[in-house]
Amino acid sequence: MIIQTINLTKRYGKLVALNGLHLNIEEGECFGYIGPNGAGKTTTIRILATLLQPTWGEAKICGHTVGYESRKIRPLIGYVPDFFGAYEDMVVQEYLEFFASAYNITGDQRDRVVGDVLELTDLSFKRDALVDGLSRGMKQRLSVARVLLHDPRVLLLDEPASGLDPRARIEMRELLKELRRMGKTIIISSHILPELADLCTTVGIIERGELLFHGPISEILRRTRQCTRVEIRLVDGHDRAAPLLKKAPNVKSAEVHDGHIVAELADDTHDFSFLALLLLQHKFRIREIREEEVDLETAFMRFTTGAVQ
Numbered sequence: 001m002i003i004q005t006i007n008l009t010k011r012y013g014k015l016v017a018l019n020g021l022h023l024n025i026e027e028g029e030c031f032g033y034i035g036p037n038g039a040g041k042t043t044t045i046r047i048l049a050t051l052l053q054p055t056w057g058e059a060k061i062c063g064h065t066v067g068y069e070s071r072k073i074r075p076l077i078g079y080v081p082d083f084f085g086a087y088e089d090m091v092v093q094e095y096l097e098f099f100a101s102a103y104n105i106t107g108d109q110r111d112r113v114v115g116d117v118l119e120l121t122d123l124s125f126k127r128d129a130l131v132d133g134l135s136r137g138m139k140q141r142l143s144v145a146r147v148l149l150h151d152p153r154v155l156l157l158d159e160p161a162s163g164l165d166p167r168a169r170i171e172m173r174e175l176l177k178e179l180r181r182m183g184k185t186i187i188i189s190s191h192i193l194p195e196l197a198d199l200c201t202t203v204g205i206i207e208r209g210e211l212l213f214h215g216p217i218s219e220i221l222r223r224t225r226q227c228t229r230v231e232i233r234l235v236d237g238h239d240r241a242a243p244l245l246k247k248a249p250n251v252k253s254a255e256v257h258d259g260h261i262v263a264e265l266a267d268d269t270h271d272f273s274f275l276a277l278l279l280l281q282h283k284f285r286i287r288e289i290r291e292e293e294v295d296l297e298t299a300f301m302r303f304t305t306g307a308v309q
Contacts, residue, residue: 078147137168
């Protein structure tokens, strides 16, 4: 187990930012950490980054305990906060050389390592550009380049795609996929849920400091899809068709939402062709009938209530 938290709790006076958090993350996992603002995501990541002390409970990375063995943990991790740091009066290569020196990487090795991370993050063409003149997306990639200099085993990324335009988000996602292929263990918090579904192997949903779910994406989608829900679009007559469908066998409910009907079928009912036959028998003209998609956003909305601290 490369990352483990045991009853991890953080209090700020009467405010409970984390309440008995239990996480187990295997080496090589890409763990998506999702929740509303103020849910406790950043607090968790800062504790794992050895920047905060828990009120009680334990957090371990590679078997070392945060607080007691933080000096052993720091060479093993790379932490990217949700904002870019200082040193913006440097050019990109100087910025990376400065941090490489902080990790005691010197001489030819430093030149080689800086060149490697510039190439990996596709910033080689910006090596002589002022950091202050970089776009938000390039600054985020530079932040990732910085934490890769010492080749950490664990990456802690707090909202790395926040504020990025669509192209920059795609580029960041592809970079993280490459790091996952390299065997890095990654924790990433984000509000861009479709991208997490494409990137992560497991997810955790947290709200008001409480972990509501932790497991594979396939499992959360299975638990979210408790029954088959069908979206029905007609040429007209939705208000008349809904009561008709509601009376049909194997239909638990049928309601009109935003100009279409959502029919919820009885458990273990997966064939919904009878809905089309029933509507055609009553002369309704059908535009579309399809099963409602269940994705990570759907799961997030069903697991959470929208409550904040």
